[in-house]
Amino acid sequence: MIQSDLDLFGPQPQRLASHTVLLPGFALAETEPLLDALRPVLRAAPFRHMHTPGGLRMAVGLTNCGTLGWVSDEQGYRYSPNDPLSGKPWPALPPVLLALAARAAALAGFEGFVPDACLVNHYLPGTRLSLHQDRDERDFGQPIVSVSLGLPAVFLFGGLQRADKPRRIPLSHGDVLVWGGEDRLRFHGVLPIKPGVHPRMGERRINLTLRKAGP
């Protein structure tokens, strides 16, 4: 045989840590419905650059959909039901995205995941996201589901202390990463995006991060 017979079944889930699973290409068959669903979201709530509580501009453009959206300003990090740009509620979480997240979470061992927030991050070549924890959600028992679209990225997946040496996880268009349980508060980030052009997405990466933020 030329390669492993396993290749006939497509890329297999990879367990990166006890409660962390990479599902290579899991969203590939649904990228078009996802992008169709994203278009009206971005019309209603365009990407914008938020600022850290210290007043520094974040390199990623971001927006949200769902009943809650992650925001950052001089007041700090928090979830808000309204888009500070429009004053209106964030656009609804598209059902196709909710369903995808629930299936991915279940595959990773998190049954009954019903996200109420999706942070949408926009990366141009050179954009990075420094090491941080997702800790603004109410229930750390709920996992995080991350969907990668467009240009590839190197995801940094660290430990519970900032100084823990992060692993480098290559992420491609259509990959889905799920982490929760004892991995829920691991520091993570994204290295600067390498210049390039994705055949479908152009010179950008979009990351959809689904969470259960509220009660």
Next chain:
DNA sequence: AAGTGGCA
């Protein structure tokens, strides 16, 4: 050249 540490 990363990886850390330290910082409002």
Next chain:
DNA sequence: AAGC
């Protein structure tokens, strides 16, 4: 400090 999800930045420098």
